[in-house]
Amino acid sequence: MIDNEISYIILFGAITMFINIIQYRKILKYSLFFSNNRSIRISLLIKLNLVIMIFLFLGYIILAEVIMNYIYVKTLLIESMFLAGSIFVFSVIIVQIRLNEIVHEMYSFDTVEALVKTIEARDPYTKGHSQHVANLCICIREHLPRSYSTKINKNMLKYAGYLHDIGKIGIPETILKKKGKLNYEEYEIMKLHPMIGKNIIKSNILFPKISDWVYYHHEQIDGKGYFRVTNNNIPIESKIIAIADCFSALVTDRVYRNGKTYEEAIKIMNEVSGTQLDSKIFDIFMNIDRVKIEQCKPNSV
Numbered sequence: 001m002i003d004n005e006i007s008y009i010i011l012f013g014a015i016t017m018f019i020n021i022i023q024y025r026k027i028l029k030y031s032l033f034f035s036n037n038r039s040i041r042i043s044l045l046i047k048l049n050l051v052i053m054i055f056l057f058l059g060y061i062i063l064a065e066v067i068m069n070y071i072y073v074k075t076l077l078i079e080s081m082f083l084a085g086s087i088f089v090f091s092v093i094i095v096q097i098r099l100n101e102i103v104h105e106m107y108s109f110d111t112v113e114a115l116v117k118t119i120e121a122r123d124p125y126t127k128g129h130s131q132h133v134a135n136l137c138i139c140i141r142e143h144l145p146r147s148y149s150t151k152i153n154k155n156m157l158k159y160a161g162y163l164h165d166i167g168k169i170g171i172p173e174t175i176l177k178k179k180g181k182l183n184y185e186e187y188e189i190m191k192l193h194p195m196i197g198k199n200i201i202k203s204n205i206l207f208p209k210i211s212d213w214v215y216y217h218h219e220q221i222d223g224k225g226y227f228r229v230t231n232n233n234i235p236i237e238s239k240i241i242a243i244a245d246c247f248s249a250l251v252t253d254r255v256y257r258n259g260k261t262y263e264e265a266i267k268i269m270n271e272v273s274g275t276q277l278d279s280k281i282f283d284i285f286m287n288i289d290r291v292k293i294e295q296c297k298p299n300s301v
């Protein structure tokens with residue numbers, strides 16, 4: 001009877017220790033986000049702890065084997081202590097990972113805010129547009145089937161929405177602030193902004209994925225977008241940004257025209273659904289409660 005209980009406890013202890021090792025690697029990953037000298041020492045310490053945990057795990061397995069074979073009376077107590085220790089380490093690791101995530105999100109948002117303010121200072125149109133697109137992206141994500149939405153990181157999508165036009169920093173002000181239609185040469189220069197945006201974002205270690213989402217935000221389903229990328233090669237996040245961006249552009253007042261109404265914008269977008277915009281995501285978008293869509297509009301738009 002005691003043997004059976006011991007073997008279960010040993011098994012639970014071993015599983016918990018193994019999970020601890022896997023989880024602990026996430027702490028190592030987050031420590032690499034910070035690159036000053038003190039943090040290098042911290043990441044070395046974290047690596048050392050990982051090695052110790054692996055040794056403890058192997059030692060535990062060997063010790064368990066010895067205990068099972070030679071000691072019969074005190075084993076239940078000893079193994080229970082091992083298990084309790086593993087569970088304690090497990091809870092500490094989970095708390096540490098969550099704290100790291102919170103710090104990471106705070107750093108990321110500060111960086112996003114600083115970048116967005118820079119582009120807003122140069123281009124009056126983007127004032128509020130970035131936030132509008134970010135809000136719409138989150139709203140669309142919430143209405144996607146769970147099998148899709150769970151694969152899209154909510155915060156990263158929000159940041160991509162904020163930063164989708166960041167590449168306009170590299171576009172001359174004469175083009176950015178031109179009232180009316182751009183000529184051919186000006187339009188060709190304007191078309192570079194997703195590529196400039198990608199280059200700005202990809203150098204920032206806080207946003208490992210979103211530079212590609214920004215790069216593809218003017219691509220079309222029929223392959224006639226800025227860089228002629230075909231449907232299958234456009235990330236779903238870029239398709240979401242494209243719909244949010246299109247809607248925001250249509251309903252926003254410009255110097256040379258008034259913004260469209262909700263109905264007019266949906267009608268125009270419906271005409272390009274399947275060619276310019278992804279038809280499945282647009283169907284979801286047009287069925288979202290209108291009030292929710294209107295609530296995405298910041299006061300400054």
Ligand SMILES: [Fe+2]
Pocket residue numbers: 164165193217218
């Ligand atoms: Fe854009």
Ligand SMILES: [Fe+2]
Pocket residue numbers: 129133164165245
């Ligand atoms: Fe935009």
